[in-house]
Amino acid sequence: MQKVQLKWTKGFQFIVRDDLGHEIIIDTKKEVGGTETGFQPIDLILVSLAGCMAFDIVSILQKKKVDLKSFVAEVEGERCSEHPKRYTKITVKFKANREVNKEDITRAYEISQDKYCSVLATLKNPPAIEFKIE
Amino acid sequence: MQKVQLKWTKGFQFIVRDDLGHEIIIDTKKEVGGTETGFQPIDLILVSLAGCMAFDIVSILQKKKVDLKSFVAEVEGERCSEHPKRYTKITVKFKANREVNKEDITRAYEISQDKYCSVLATLKNPPAIEFKIE
Numbered sequence: 001m002q003k004v005q006l007k008w009t010k011g012f013q014f015i016v017r018d019d020l021g022h023e024i025i026i027d028t029k030k031e032v033g034g035t036e037t038g039f040q041p042i043d044l045i046l047v048s049l050a051g052c053m054a055f056d057i058v059s060i061l062q063k064k065k066v067d068l069k070s071f072v073a074e075v076e077g078e079r080c081s082e083h084p085k086r087y088t089k090i091t092v093k094f095k096a097n098r099e100v101n102k103e104d105i106t107r108a109y110e111i112s113q114d115k116y117c118s119v120l121a122t123l124k125n126p127p128a129i130e131f132k133i134e
Numbered sequence: 135m136q137k138v139q140l141k142w143t144k145g146f147q148f149i150v151r152d153d154l155g156h157e158i159i160i161d162t163k164k165e166v167g168g169t170e171t172g173f174q175p176i177d178l179i180l181v182s183l184a185g186c187m188a189f190d191i192v193s194i195l196q197k198k199k200v201d202l203k204s205f206v207a208e209v210e211g212e213r214c215s216e217h218p219k220r221y222t223k224i225t226v227k228f229k230a231n232r233e234v235n236k237e238d239i240t241r242a243y244e245i246s247q248d249k250y251c252s253v254l255a256t257l258k259n260p261p262a263i264e265f266k267i268e
Binding site for chain 1: 135137138141142150154158159170175177179183185186192193204207208209212220221222225226227228229236239240247250251252253254255256259260263264266267
């Protein structure tokens with residue numbers, strides 16, 4: 001079971017806390033009334049996906065004894081212009097130091113994609129979502 | 135277009151940066167080789183969903199001139215035990231100060247759910263996802 005708590009501070013700012021006590025701030029853009037003090041929730045779905053895959057890829061490349069020196073994931077999301085402005089397309093780009101074969105990275109993300117990435121599997125198979133008022 | 139960059143540091147730790155320059159750390163649990171220095175990617179999908187809805191709810195309640203003093207969202211996710219361990223169920227609990235009518239909170243999350251929440255709409259309608267190696 002994964003758990004997080006979001007506590008409203010002011011405006012659209014919330015302090016978010018996980019089970020291990022890590023905290024991050026979420027907020028939104030000034031143009032929609034926020035104060036831009038932290039990540040937007042909509043961006044965190046991109047972080048979640050790219051992060052989960054990146055963990056798998058780094059892990060797989062290291063098990064292969066690949067000489068990994070740098071690794072970057074860049075992720076972009078295109079949204080509908082109409083409410084609810086959902087993501088219609090997400091593009092994740094992976095880049096490692098040039099000594100790493102692109103085929104090795106491709107094989108690693110395919111393994112992540114087909115077998116291990118929990119976030120990708122959640123995005124592809126919508127979970128049941130329940131709301132409660134306490 | 136939403137954009138984020140994830141840069142590997144060591145182990146399973148990445149520094150994540152958004153377009154406005156905010157940074158967060160992601161990492162994973164010690165039991166799977168991480169160092170627990172930041173949020174897990176799998177938790178951020180919960181933050182994304184609960185945060186997006188919480189923004190809508192706070193906004194709607196304030197427009198209604200409700201006397202909102204505190205607002206907390208708690209979100210839990212149940213995962214499959216088998217790989218890829220996707221979320222099968224997500225439960226979001228909302229709690230405000232007791233002066234706020236539960237009916238007002240219910241109406242607010244229904245509006246978010248039906249009309250505005252970009253993250254919920256993305257979870258319900260899987261986006262196209264593309265990977266590139268650079």
